[in-house]
Structures are given as structure tokens and as C-alpha cells.
Ligand code: ADP
């Protein structure tokens with residue numbers, strides 16, 4: 101482990117959360133405590149509807165915890181949150197804009213679209229296999245290319261913390277495997293800190309450096325474990341190791357135990 105990975109970026113302390121509506125209260129999170137550290141890729145896995153997306157909304161500050169608290173220790177000003185990039189299941193690319201115009205959109209909105217910023221993004225498109233498509237429309241891209249473009253657009257704003265909400269679930273299985281591999285590699289190369297939520301165990305294990313296993317709703321933490329592989333492998337390569345199978349079984353058992 102490199103030293104930078106010990107710097108805490110976001111921390112949950114006994115966080116509890118419920119949605120309130122006219123029909124009543126839905127308790128979603130119970131006593132959730134964990135820390136995301138710099139350079140870490142945290143996978144959050146749990147059954148559908150258990151509260152995974154809610155955790156990301158809390159990190160992003162779109163929701164406030166009902167009990168407990170959330171800190172951003174890396175910020176000098178504790179009340180200020182880290183700069184967050186959010187990537188969703190649907191890629192939200194705009195059809196009337198070219199790929200390059202899509203990835204520069206965030207910069208335009210923030211009036212940060214300088215020549216250098218644009219050049220950097222063109223280089224990133226090139227580096228991650230989209231160079232030839234920079235003037236194409238999103239509809240001309242494959243599902244996997246669209247997700248790569250969406251990630252580059254998110255990275256354009258240089259987020260300190262990247263939140264990924266089931267970003268591959270709209271893709272078919274084959275594509276999902278290779279896009280997962282691409283996205284994981286890009287995030288590692290760009291040295292980003294990321295939190296990925298998914299209900300797909302294989303995705304969580306192959307992409308994460310650590311996994312948080314959640315129970316059914318209201319979600320509690322069933323396990324918080326580092327994911328260590330004997331050598332430096334890509335997400336796809338990890339899937340073919342015995343260690344991957346061991347983690348899979350271990351997490352599967354935790355989830356099954358909770359279902360009973
Ligand atoms: P997950 O991402 O793990 O599938 P969510 O965090 O989206 O789960 O949602 C957790 C639970 O809260 C679900 O049962 C969902 O139906 C409910 N929920 C989500 N958003 C709202 C909302 N705005 N109002 C009421 N209930 C909600």
C-alpha cells in the first residue's frame with residue numbers, strides 16, 4: 101500500500117437515514133460507518149433497494165444524514181466538501197453535441213473551457229480510444245464507448261472523489277465485462293479515488309481495492325474487507341484467479357446469511 105492511500109477523504113460515522121413520504125417512513129440506512137481513503141477504489145455491494153444509491157447521494161451532499169455524521173477530513177475547511185464527480189447508470193450524453201462537445205460540457209458550464217483544458221481532453225479521448233470519434237455524435241458510438249466518453253466528461257472537472265452508480269448495468273454482459281475493465285484501468289491510471297455501488301458481486305470484486313458488503317434494507321454493514329490480489333492484474337484478469345473465487349464465496353455467504 102502506498103502512503104497516500106491512508107489519507108481519509110470521506111468518512112461516515114454511525115449514519116442513519118430514512119425517506120419520509122405520505123405513505124410513511126422507509127428506513128434505509130442503519131448505523132453506517134466507513135472511511136474512503138485517497139487512492140482507494142471502494143466497491144459497495146448489496147441487494148437491490150438496500151440503500152446503495154442513497155449512500156452516494158449522502159456523500160454528494162444531495163441528502164443529509166438523519167443521525168450520525170459525514171466528514172471530509174481531506175478538506176482544510178471541514179464544512180466544505182470535496183470536489184465530487186458523479187457518474188450514473190445512464191450516460192446522459194447529449195445527442196445534439198459531438199463527443200468532444202459532450203466531454204467539454206461541464207467545463208463550459210463552469211466557464212473553465214480554456215485551450216489547455218480542451219487539449220487535455222482531446223488527448224484523453226485519444227488515449228482511451230475515442231480520438232477518431234471526437235466529432236461523431238453519441239448515437240454513432242457503441243455502449244462501451246459511450247460509457248468511456250461519459251467517464252472522460254466526469255474526469256474533465258478533475259474531481260477528487262468519483263461516485264459511480266451502477267454505471268455498467270445498462271450494458272449487455274459481454275460489453276459490461278470489457279467496459280468494466282476499461283473504466284477500472286482509466287480510474288487507476290488517472291489515480292482517482294472512487295466509490296462504486298453495484299449489486300454485481302463480480303464487478304465489485306474485480307474493480308475494487310476494498311469492498312463494503314451491505315445487508316438488505318435498512319442497510320447495515322455486513323463486511324468491510326480489503327481486496328488483495330497476489331499481483332497487479334486488470335479487472336478482467338482478476339476474475340480468473342482463485343483469490344477472486346474466494347472473495348466471491350465469502351461475500352456470497354455473508355449476503356445469504358443475511359437473507360435468512
Ligand atoms: P439501491 O440503490 O441500493 O437500489 P436506493 O438507495 O435507491 O437503493 O433506495 C433505497 C430504498 O429507498 C428503496 O427501497 C427505495 O425504494 C427507497 N427510496 C429511494 N428514493 C426514495 C425517495 N425519494 N422517497 C422514498 N423512498 C425512496
Ligand code: MG
Pocket residue numbers: 152153154265266
Ligand atoms: Mg441504486
